[in-house]
Amino acid sequence: MRTIIVGTRQSALALTQTGQAVELLKQLAEKHGIACQFEIKKIVTKGDRILDVTLSKVGGKGLFVKEIEQALTDGEIDIAVHSMKDMPFELPEGLVIGAIPEREDPRDALITRGAKSLDDLPQGALVGTSSLRRSSQLQHVRPDLRIESLRGNIDSRLRKLDEENFDAILLAAAGLHRIGWRDRITAYLPPEQCLPAVGQGALCIECRGSDDFVLDLLGKFQHEPTALAVRAERAFLGRLNGGCQVPLGAYASVSAAGGEAEAPELTLTGMVGSPDGAVMLKETASGSDPEALGRLVADKLIAQGAERILNEART
Numbered sequence: 001m002r003t004i005i006v007g008t009r010q011s012a013l014a015l016t017q018t019g020q021a022v023e024l025l026k027q028l029a030e031k032h033g034i035a036c037q038f039e040i041k042k043i044v045t046k047g048d049r050i051l052d053v054t055l056s057k058v059g060g061k062g063l064f065v066k067e068i069e070q071a072l073t074d075g076e077i078d079i080a081v082h083s084m085k086d087m088p089f090e091l092p093e094g095l096v097i098g099a100i101p102e103r104e105d106p107r108d109a110l111i112t113r114g115a116k117s118l119d120d121l122p123q124g125a126l127v128g129t130s131s132l133r134r135s136s137q138l139q140h141v142r143p144d145l146r147i148e149s150l151r152g153n154i155d156s157r158l159r160k161l162d163e164e165n166f167d168a169i170l171l172a173a174a175g176l177h178r179i180g181w182r183d184r185i186t187a188y189l190p191p192e193q194c195l196p197a198v199g200q201g202a203l204c205i206e207c208r209g210s211d212d213f214v215l216d217l218l219g220k221f222q223h224e225p226t227a228l229a230v231r232a233e234r235a236f237l238g239r240l241n242g243g244c245q246v247p248l249g250a251y252a253s254v255s256a257a258g259g260e261a262e263a264p265e266l267t268l269t270g271m272v273g274s275p276d277g278a279v280m281l282k283e284t285a286s287g288s289d290p291e292a293l294g295r296l297v298a299d300k301l302i303a304q305g306a307e308r309i310l311n312e313a314r315t
């Protein structure tokens with residue numbers, strides 16, 4: 001009987017989503033007659049240790065995944081459950097994405113102290129977010145809003161909304177749904193208004209490329225429409241050399257294919273904006289090859305000066 005050791009961060013969200021993924025993996029293993037058991041191992045990452053600095057200033061990609069990937073490479077763990085949006089474009093040598101399960105809600109959620117919606121926030125209201133992507137899109141439609149950095153796990157960010165002087169904060173709906181805090185959400189921001197981060201709402205189950213036993217099991221966990229959408233979004237990310245610390249967003253959806261033989265059609269929208277929202281570039285395109293589509297949308301934005309905007313935001 002193989003024991004599969006599953007690595008996770010120790011935040012409430014990480015523990016919850018890892019627990020949920022392991023439950024589903026157990027069911028799949030049983031259904032397919034794969035003999036295995038699971039053990040969960042908690043790992044502290046750099047992103048968890050440095051909580052007092054804005055993410056874009058901590059620097060380095062993959063703040064939440066590096067130590068976990070090292071544990072995978074060293075054989076201390078066999079699979080890792082990550083939020084897809086925390087995954088850098090490139091994986092270390094020897095590691096692969098073993099499965100992309102079905103996506104949760106990809107949208108950003110507004111959580112206010114009183115106001116009923118984004119439009120209902122008073123002039124000059126104080127909004128907490130450390131995401132340049134969120135502040136850019138928010139200030140694009142509401143230049144009057146004041147944005148202040150807000151870091152920490154979901155639980156501590158919600159506490160800061162209550163205790164500090166924020167009128168509202170923005171969080172990913174998926175995280176709130178997963179930890180059972182749906183009722184804290186005031187409003188969902190549609191992708192047309194606030195394009196999510198690449199991979200937002202999806203999970204990434206990472207493993208060693210050489211571990212056939214685990215790869216076989218994880219293959220049964222893959223949700224093809226989600227995987228196609230995420231591949232397109234990540235190809236967009238890769239072309240722009242982006243990470244979660246730059247004002248860049250993308251969202252792909254899969255429309256039902258005409259027939260069994262037809263490849264599903266994907267529609268991808270990508271955005272790059274200046275952190276103050278004054279410049280907002282957005283492009284949409286459709287296609288059936290996810291990587292080609294991601295690169296196409298990125299190239300359309302590059303033609304409009306996206307790389308200059310990203311470089312300015314990086315410095």
Ligand SMILES: NCc1[nH]cc(CCC(=O)O)c1CC(=O)O
Nearest residue numbers: 083085171172174175200201202
């Ligand atoms: N950068 C932190 C992070 N990474 C993943 C999620 C949860 C949402 C998801 O799984 O996409 C969050 C919190 C947030 O943005 O509110």
